[in-house]
Amino acid sequence: MKTHIFLTFIAAVLLLTSPALAQERKPDAPGAKWEGLADTPQMGWSSWNKFQTNINETLIKDIADRMVSLGLVDAGYVYLNLDDGWHGERDERGFIHEDPEKFPSGMKALADYLHAKGIKLGIYSDAGTNTCACYAGSLGHEYQDAFMYAYWGVDYLKYDWCYTNDINPKGAYALMRNALRAAGRPIFFSMCEWGSSKPWEWAAEVGHSWRTTGDIGVGFLPIPQRYDENGNKMWTPLGVMPIVDLNEPLRKYAGPGHWNDPDMLEVGNGMTDAEDRAHFTLWCMMAAPLILGNDITNMRPETLAIITNRDVIAIDQDPLGIQGLRLKTDGDIQYWFKPLSGGDWAFCILNVGPEPADVSIDWSSLEVDDDLSGRSTDFATVNYTVKDLWNASAKPFTTLVKGKGKLRKKMVQNPASVVVGSHDVVVYRLSPLASR
Ligand code: GLA
Numbered sequence: 001m002k003t004h005i006f007l008t009f010i011a012a013v014l015l016l017t018s019p020a021l022a023q024e025r026k027p028d029a030p031g032a033k034w035e036g037l038a039d040t041p042q043m044g045w046s047s048w049n050k051f052q053t054n055i056n057e058t059l060i061k062d063i064a065d066r067m068v069s070l071g072l073v074d075a076g077y078v079y080l081n082l083d084d085g086w087h088g089e090r091d092e093r094g095f096i097h098e099d100p101e102k103f104p105s106g107m108k109a110l111a112d113y114l115h116a117k118g119i120k121l122g123i124y125s126d127a128g129t130n131t132c133a134c135y136a137g138s139l140g141h142e143y144q145d146a147f148m149y150a151y152w153g154v155d156y157l158k159y160d161w162c163y164t165n166d167i168n169p170k171g172a173y174a175l176m177r178n179a180l181r182a183a184g185r186p187i188f189f190s191m192c193e194w195g196s197s198k199p200w201e202w203a204a205e206v207g208h209s210w211r212t213t214g215d216i217g218v219g220f221l222p223i224p225q226r227y228d229e230n231g232n233k234m235w236t237p238l239g240v241m242p243i244v245d246l247n248e249p250l251r252k253y254a255g256p257g258h259w260n261d262p263d264m265l266e267v268g269n270g271m272t273d274a275e276d277r278a279h280f281t282l283w284c285m286m287a288a289p290l291i292l293g294n295d296i297t298n299m300r301p302e303t304l305a306i307i308t309n310r311d312v313i314a315i316d317q318d319p320l321g322i323q324g325l326r327l328k329t330d331g332d333i334q335y336w337f338k339p340l341s342g343g344d345w346a347f348c349i350l351n352v353g354p355e356p357a358d359v360s361i362d363w364s365s366l367e368v369d370d371d372l373s374g375r376s377t378d379f380a381t382v383n384y385t386v387k388d389l390w391n392a393s394a395k396p397f398t399t400l401v402k403g404k405g406k407l408r409k410k411m412v413q414n415p416a417s418v419v420v421g422s423h424d425v426v427v428y429r430l431s432p433l434a435s436r
Contacts, residue, residue: 031178034186038208040317041259041289042188044079044122049264049293053085053133056102061113066296068117075308076317077292079156080114081122087135094144096136111153122156123149127172128163137163138176146179154187161193169197173206190261195246200253200260209259209289213246214238216263220275220423240279241352247286251323252372254287260323261289268294268303274424277390278350280306281425284316285324285336285348311389312427315346322373327366333359333420335366339373348427351420360417363401384430399430
């Protein structure tokens with residue numbers, strides 16, 4: 001009898017773990033990623049771009065206070081993410097702990113502090129033996145770490161790819177996804193393997209976002225190669241435009257629940273206001289995660305105005321969840337479109353050149369037929385009201401490509417032209433009027 005029960009048990013285990021069955025798992029089955037956490041791209045703040053590993057409890061609480069008082073949480077920035085360098089040692093049983101000097105009250109107390117303010121706590125680890133800054137990685141401790149994060153009240157995990165040697169990325173990220181699921185607390189899973197194994201092709205069921213490129217740096221155009229004092233090439237980050245060029249072609253892979261991540265924002269970290277505005281707008285056009293990376297405790301009003309522009313944020317957070325496209329490039333001028341809900345479009349003109357440009361807008365040459373969304377602009381038959389999103393005082397106008405009677409003669413096109421500053425953008429929201 002006992003043998004019979006044992007064999008039945010083994011058969012059940014084999015059946016439940018067979019690959020065929022695994023493929024049929026419903027989204028909410030054990031081992032599936034947590035659903036409902038990324039209907040729109042994630043928004044928050046991360047410690048890395050400005051502070052690297054110089055983080056501690058006082059700084060993070062200050063950041064949290066400012067996120068509330070500056071209206072960032074209200075604008076949608078709900079995650080406060082500790083990046084590399086929060087770690088202390090593993091204990092004798094293998095459980096990870098926070099650095100007791102940097103975080104003397106402990107991670108659970110920090111999570112409680114944030115949650116009481118309506119902020120969610122993000123944390124960082126690595127699929128390899130070590131993090132990129134050489135703290136303890138999660139390799140071999142995935143379930144222990146996931147359980148610790150859940151116990152602390154963590155809401156978001158960024159999972160990096162340093163010191164992974166030759167482990168398989170798909171397996172490594174799926175292992176942590178399963179661990180996060182088993183730990184029982186919904187935790188956003190942000191994959192960070194820099195696009196090396198084309199995660200956009202396989203990770204929609206694994207994570208909520210995946211990095212598509214190497215690390216961003218403070219620079220709009222390509223950042224010149226860095227060298228050490230002996231003339232050896234040093235690791236050099238990517239500027240905004242090289243990242244855009246890598247991320248734009250991947251639009252078909254993004255959508256609600258799974259986003260292309262062209263890295264965190266460098267707004268407020270040293271580019272010009274125009275460059276910051278263009279960087280921020282392009283991230284919104286690409287439905288990218290909006291993770292601030294500047295010192296919000298010491299920020300110019302111009303920077304705050306950029307990161308809290310609700311109209312531009314709404315492009316990023318649009319419920320359709322379609323990544324925008326670069327329709328055409330004409331010298332230094334680029335024309336971008338993003339289909340939005342309600343038949344609307346975001347339309348962005350970018351000038352990557354060194355001088356301001358006087359750009360004529362010829363709507364009939366800007367028709368979009370987007371296979372991905374099944375949407376067309378139809379400027380020839382649909383008129384739109386046009387709102388300038390960075391220039392609140394500008395009066396909305398109407399696109400009019402062909403008109404009836406007198407209007408047909410005039411072939412009114414509005415506006416005839418617009419000046420776009422160097423390394424700057426103009427972005428409009430187009431909303432359809434009734435069809436003619
Ligand atoms: C990698 C990541 C960065 C950051 C650092 C931390 O370079 O891509 O975003 O997390 O590690 O060491």
